[in-house]
Amino acid sequence: MKYSKILIFAFFAFALVSCDLEQEVEIDLPEYEGRLFLECYLEPGQPMNLALTRTSPYFEPFPTNTFDYIDGILEEGATISITHNGEEHVLENNLLFNPLTQKIYNYTSDFVVPFDYENDFVLSVTTKDGETITGNTKITEPVLIDSVVTQFAENDTLARILIYMTDDLTEENYFRRVLHEGSLDSIPEFTFTLDDRASEGTLIFGTFYDYAAGDTVINTIYSIEEDYFDFLQSMDFAIQSNGNPFAQPSPIISNIEGTANAIGIFTGFTFDRRYTIIER
16 A cells, blocks of 8 residues: 555656646758659550649648649749650640549640550650759550459448459569549549569459449559659658658659759559449
Protein backbone atom coordinates (compact mmCIF):
# COMPACT_ATOMS: atom_id res chain seq x y z
CA MET A 1 0.00 0.00 0.00
CA LYS A 2 2.89 2.35 0.83
CA TYR A 3 4.44 1.87 -2.62
CA SER A 4 1.04 2.42 -4.28
CA LYS A 5 0.67 5.82 -2.59
CA ILE A 6 4.17 6.79 -3.72
CA LEU A 7 3.42 5.82 -7.34
CA ILE A 8 0.12 7.74 -7.35
CA PHE A 9 1.83 10.83 -5.91
CA ALA A 10 4.62 10.59 -8.49
CA PHE A 11 2.10 10.30 -11.32
CA PHE A 12 0.17 13.42 -10.33
CA ALA A 13 3.37 15.36 -9.72
CA PHE A 14 4.62 14.48 -13.21
CA ALA A 15 1.26 15.43 -14.72
CA LEU A 16 1.30 18.84 -13.04
CA VAL A 17 4.86 19.55 -14.18
CA SER A 18 4.09 18.41 -17.72
CA CYS A 19 1.21 20.86 -18.01
CA ASP A 20 3.73 23.68 -17.87
CA LEU A 21 5.97 22.30 -20.64
CA GLU A 22 3.84 23.39 -23.59
CA GLN A 23 4.94 26.56 -25.34
CA GLU A 24 4.69 28.10 -28.76
CA VAL A 25 7.82 28.22 -30.89
CA GLU A 26 8.21 30.39 -33.98
CA ILE A 27 10.39 28.95 -36.72
CA ASP A 28 11.74 31.15 -39.50
CA LEU A 29 11.54 29.04 -42.65
CA PRO A 30 13.92 29.82 -45.52
CA GLU A 31 12.36 31.40 -48.57
CA TYR A 32 11.06 28.66 -50.85
CA GLU A 33 12.26 28.49 -54.44
CA GLY A 34 9.82 26.62 -56.66
CA ARG A 35 11.07 23.85 -58.94
CA LEU A 36 9.77 22.96 -62.35
CA PHE A 37 7.66 19.81 -62.46
CA LEU A 38 7.16 18.02 -65.79
CA GLU A 39 4.74 15.26 -66.75
CA CYS A 40 4.55 13.71 -70.21
CA TYR A 41 2.86 10.37 -70.91
CA LEU A 42 3.13 8.91 -74.41
CA GLU A 43 0.18 6.65 -75.23
CA PRO A 44 0.00 5.03 -78.69
CA GLY A 45 -2.94 6.35 -80.68
CA GLN A 46 -3.19 9.55 -78.62
CA PRO A 47 -1.72 13.05 -79.23
CA MET A 48 1.48 14.15 -77.53
CA ASN A 49 0.66 16.33 -74.51
CA LEU A 50 2.84 17.67 -71.71
CA ALA A 51 2.35 19.54 -68.45
CA LEU A 52 5.04 21.94 -67.21
CA THR A 53 4.30 23.53 -63.85
CA ARG A 54 6.13 25.06 -60.90
CA THR A 55 5.92 23.69 -57.36
CA SER A 56 4.55 25.88 -54.57
CA PRO A 57 5.49 26.11 -50.85
CA TYR A 58 4.01 23.45 -48.56
CA PHE A 59 2.92 25.96 -45.90
CA GLU A 60 1.51 28.50 -48.34
CA PRO A 61 -2.26 29.03 -47.90
CA PHE A 62 -4.19 27.15 -50.57
CA PRO A 63 -5.91 29.61 -52.95
CA THR A 64 -9.69 29.68 -52.85
CA ASN A 65 -9.90 30.45 -56.57
CA THR A 66 -8.97 27.32 -58.54
CA PHE A 67 -8.37 29.18 -61.79
CA ASP A 68 -5.98 31.64 -60.13
CA TYR A 69 -4.09 28.73 -58.57
CA ILE A 70 -3.74 26.89 -61.89
CA ASP A 71 -2.69 30.07 -63.66
CA GLY A 72 -0.06 30.65 -60.98
CA ILE A 73 1.65 27.27 -61.26
CA LEU A 74 1.64 26.83 -65.06
CA GLU A 75 5.05 27.46 -66.60
CA GLU A 76 4.46 29.16 -69.92
CA GLY A 77 6.73 30.31 -72.74
CA ALA A 78 8.90 27.20 -73.04
CA THR A 79 10.08 25.69 -76.32
CA ILE A 80 9.30 21.97 -76.29
CA SER A 81 9.81 19.19 -78.82
CA ILE A 82 9.74 15.39 -78.91
CA THR A 83 11.87 13.64 -81.51
CA HIS A 84 11.09 10.14 -82.81
CA ASN A 85 12.79 8.34 -85.70
CA GLY A 86 14.61 11.54 -86.65
CA GLU A 87 11.41 13.59 -86.89
CA GLU A 88 10.96 16.48 -84.48
CA HIS A 89 7.45 17.28 -83.22
CA VAL A 90 7.00 20.71 -81.64
CA LEU A 91 4.44 21.11 -78.86
CA GLU A 92 2.45 24.34 -78.79
CA ASN A 93 1.75 26.32 -75.62
CA ASN A 94 -2.00 25.55 -75.32
CA LEU A 95 -4.20 24.61 -72.36
CA LEU A 96 -5.96 21.21 -72.46
CA PHE A 97 -7.97 19.24 -69.88
CA ASN A 98 -8.32 15.45 -70.17
CA PRO A 99 -11.53 14.41 -68.35
CA LEU A 100 -10.55 10.71 -68.20
CA THR A 101 -7.15 11.23 -66.56
CA GLN A 102 -8.23 14.42 -64.74
CA LYS A 103 -4.96 16.01 -65.88
CA ILE A 104 -4.28 19.47 -67.27
CA TYR A 105 -1.69 19.95 -70.02
CA ASN A 106 -0.29 23.27 -71.17
CA TYR A 107 1.75 22.02 -74.14
CA THR A 108 -0.01 20.06 -76.89
CA SER A 109 0.49 18.58 -80.34
CA ASP A 110 -1.79 17.11 -83.00
CA PHE A 111 0.78 14.42 -83.75
CA VAL A 112 -0.48 11.01 -82.68
CA VAL A 113 1.96 8.75 -80.81
CA PRO A 114 2.78 5.73 -83.03
CA PHE A 115 2.58 2.07 -81.98
CA ASP A 116 6.37 1.75 -81.88
CA TYR A 117 7.85 -0.43 -79.12
CA GLU A 118 11.44 -0.39 -80.42
CA ASN A 119 12.61 3.18 -81.00
CA ASP A 120 13.33 5.95 -78.50
CA PHE A 121 11.40 9.15 -77.94
CA VAL A 122 13.64 12.10 -77.02
CA LEU A 123 12.38 15.14 -75.10
CA SER A 124 13.92 18.60 -75.35
CA VAL A 125 12.72 21.60 -73.33
CA THR A 126 14.13 25.12 -73.19
CA THR A 127 12.39 27.35 -70.66
CA LYS A 128 11.76 31.06 -71.15
CA ASP A 129 14.77 31.64 -68.85
CA GLY A 130 17.04 29.56 -71.09
CA GLU A 131 17.24 26.53 -68.77
CA THR A 132 17.00 23.02 -70.25
CA ILE A 133 15.13 19.79 -69.51
CA THR A 134 15.88 16.57 -71.37
CA GLY A 135 14.52 13.04 -71.27
CA ASN A 136 14.51 9.74 -73.11
CA THR A 137 11.96 6.92 -73.07
CA LYS A 138 10.38 4.03 -74.94
CA ILE A 139 6.85 2.64 -75.05
CA THR A 140 6.35 -0.73 -73.39
CA GLU A 141 4.63 -3.44 -75.41
CA PRO A 142 1.38 -4.39 -73.66
CA VAL A 143 0.98 -7.57 -71.63
CA LEU A 144 -2.58 -8.66 -72.37
CA ILE A 145 -5.24 -10.01 -70.02
CA ASP A 146 -5.93 -13.69 -70.68
CA SER A 147 -9.22 -14.02 -68.84
CA VAL A 148 -11.51 -12.44 -66.25
CA VAL A 149 -13.37 -14.71 -63.81
CA THR A 150 -16.31 -13.80 -61.57
CA GLN A 151 -16.59 -15.78 -58.32
CA PHE A 152 -19.48 -15.50 -55.86
CA ALA A 153 -18.91 -16.16 -52.20
CA GLU A 154 -20.61 -19.31 -50.93
CA ASN A 155 -24.13 -18.61 -49.66
CA ASP A 156 -23.73 -14.90 -50.42
CA THR A 157 -24.85 -12.41 -53.07
CA LEU A 158 -21.48 -10.67 -53.42
CA ALA A 159 -18.76 -11.58 -55.92
CA ARG A 160 -15.09 -10.95 -56.55
CA ILE A 161 -13.14 -10.57 -59.80
CA LEU A 162 -9.99 -12.52 -60.71
CA ILE A 163 -7.77 -11.50 -63.64
CA TYR A 164 -5.27 -13.90 -65.20
CA MET A 165 -2.29 -12.84 -67.31
CA THR A 166 0.65 -14.69 -68.84
CA ASP A 167 4.00 -13.18 -67.88
CA ASP A 168 7.13 -13.45 -70.05
CA LEU A 169 9.82 -14.69 -67.65
CA THR A 170 12.61 -13.70 -70.05
CA GLU A 171 11.87 -10.01 -69.46
CA GLU A 172 11.49 -7.72 -66.46
CA ASN A 173 7.97 -6.32 -66.59
CA TYR A 174 6.37 -3.52 -64.59
CA PHE A 175 2.67 -2.92 -64.14
CA ARG A 176 0.14 -0.49 -62.75
CA ARG A 177 -3.26 -1.90 -61.88
CA VAL A 178 -6.28 0.43 -61.67
CA LEU A 179 -9.83 -0.63 -60.82
CA HIS A 180 -12.98 1.44 -61.37
CA GLU A 181 -16.58 0.65 -60.58
CA GLY A 182 -19.32 1.98 -62.85
CA SER A 183 -17.33 4.26 -65.17
CA LEU A 184 -13.82 5.47 -65.91
CA ASP A 185 -14.56 9.00 -64.74
CA SER A 186 -15.21 7.75 -61.20
CA ILE A 187 -12.56 7.74 -58.48
CA PRO A 188 -10.61 4.44 -58.71
CA GLU A 189 -11.49 1.81 -56.13
CA PHE A 190 -7.74 1.26 -55.84
CA THR A 191 -4.53 1.59 -57.80
CA PHE A 192 -1.07 0.12 -57.22
CA THR A 193 2.17 -0.75 -58.98
CA LEU A 194 4.10 -4.01 -59.01
CA ASP A 195 6.85 -5.84 -60.85
CA ASP A 196 7.08 -9.50 -61.87
CA ARG A 197 10.05 -10.55 -59.74
CA ALA A 198 7.96 -13.14 -57.89
CA SER A 199 6.11 -14.28 -60.99
CA GLU A 200 6.22 -17.93 -62.06
CA GLY A 201 4.70 -17.27 -65.46
CA THR A 202 1.15 -16.37 -64.44
CA LEU A 203 -0.03 -13.14 -62.84
CA ILE A 204 -3.30 -13.07 -60.92
CA PHE A 205 -5.05 -9.87 -59.80
CA GLY A 206 -8.10 -10.03 -57.57
CA THR A 207 -10.63 -8.03 -55.61
CA PHE A 208 -12.61 -8.48 -52.41
CA TYR A 209 -16.13 -9.89 -52.42
CA ASP A 210 -17.62 -6.43 -52.94
CA TYR A 211 -19.75 -6.62 -56.08
CA ALA A 212 -23.40 -7.51 -56.58
CA ALA A 213 -25.16 -8.74 -59.71
CA GLY A 214 -25.49 -5.89 -62.21
CA ASP A 215 -22.40 -3.97 -61.05
CA THR A 216 -19.88 -2.91 -63.70
CA VAL A 217 -16.22 -3.45 -62.83
CA ILE A 218 -13.48 -1.96 -65.03
CA ASN A 219 -10.00 -3.47 -64.72
CA THR A 220 -7.06 -1.72 -66.38
CA ILE A 221 -3.56 -3.19 -66.42
CA TYR A 222 -0.91 -0.72 -67.58
CA SER A 223 2.41 -2.01 -68.92
CA ILE A 224 4.94 0.62 -67.85
CA GLU A 225 8.65 1.38 -68.00
CA GLU A 226 10.89 0.85 -64.97
CA ASP A 227 11.43 4.63 -64.75
CA TYR A 228 7.70 5.20 -64.38
CA PHE A 229 7.44 2.37 -61.84
CA ASP A 230 10.14 4.04 -59.70
CA PHE A 231 8.48 7.45 -60.10
CA LEU A 232 5.05 6.18 -58.98
CA GLN A 233 6.49 4.34 -56.00
CA SER A 234 8.45 7.40 -54.90
CA MET A 235 5.26 9.48 -55.17
CA ASP A 236 3.43 6.98 -52.95
CA PHE A 237 6.26 7.02 -50.39
CA ALA A 238 6.29 10.84 -50.37
CA ILE A 239 2.53 10.93 -49.74
CA GLN A 240 2.82 8.39 -46.92
CA SER A 241 5.62 10.32 -45.20
CA ASN A 242 3.84 13.65 -45.60
CA GLY A 243 2.69 14.89 -42.20
CA ASN A 244 4.35 12.03 -40.31
CA PRO A 245 6.92 13.53 -37.91
CA PHE A 246 8.63 10.15 -37.50
CA ALA A 247 8.99 9.37 -41.22
CA GLN A 248 12.06 10.10 -43.30
CA PRO A 249 11.58 12.62 -46.14
CA SER A 250 11.03 10.76 -49.40
CA PRO A 251 12.39 12.36 -52.60
CA ILE A 252 10.65 12.04 -55.96
CA ILE A 253 12.60 9.78 -58.35
CA SER A 254 12.69 11.47 -61.77
CA ASN A 255 13.99 10.38 -65.16
CA ILE A 256 14.55 13.88 -66.55
CA GLU A 257 17.78 15.89 -66.55
CA GLY A 258 19.05 19.34 -67.52
CA THR A 259 20.12 22.69 -66.12
CA ALA A 260 16.59 23.57 -64.92
CA ASN A 261 16.92 21.07 -62.03
CA ALA A 262 13.35 19.96 -62.75
CA ILE A 263 11.63 16.88 -61.38
CA GLY A 264 9.01 14.72 -63.06
CA ILE A 265 8.48 11.95 -65.57
CA PHE A 266 8.75 11.48 -69.34
CA THR A 267 7.46 8.03 -70.19
CA GLY A 268 5.40 5.84 -72.49
CA PHE A 269 2.87 3.18 -71.59
CA THR A 270 0.27 0.80 -72.99
CA PHE A 271 -2.66 -0.94 -71.34
CA ASP A 272 -5.27 -3.66 -71.60
CA ARG A 273 -8.74 -3.01 -70.19
CA ARG A 274 -11.72 -5.26 -69.47
CA TYR A 275 -15.29 -4.31 -68.61
CA THR A 276 -17.14 -6.90 -66.54
CA ILE A 277 -20.85 -6.83 -65.69
CA ILE A 278 -21.40 -9.04 -62.66
CA GLU A 279 -23.80 -11.87 -63.48
CA ARG A 280 -24.98 -14.64 -61.20
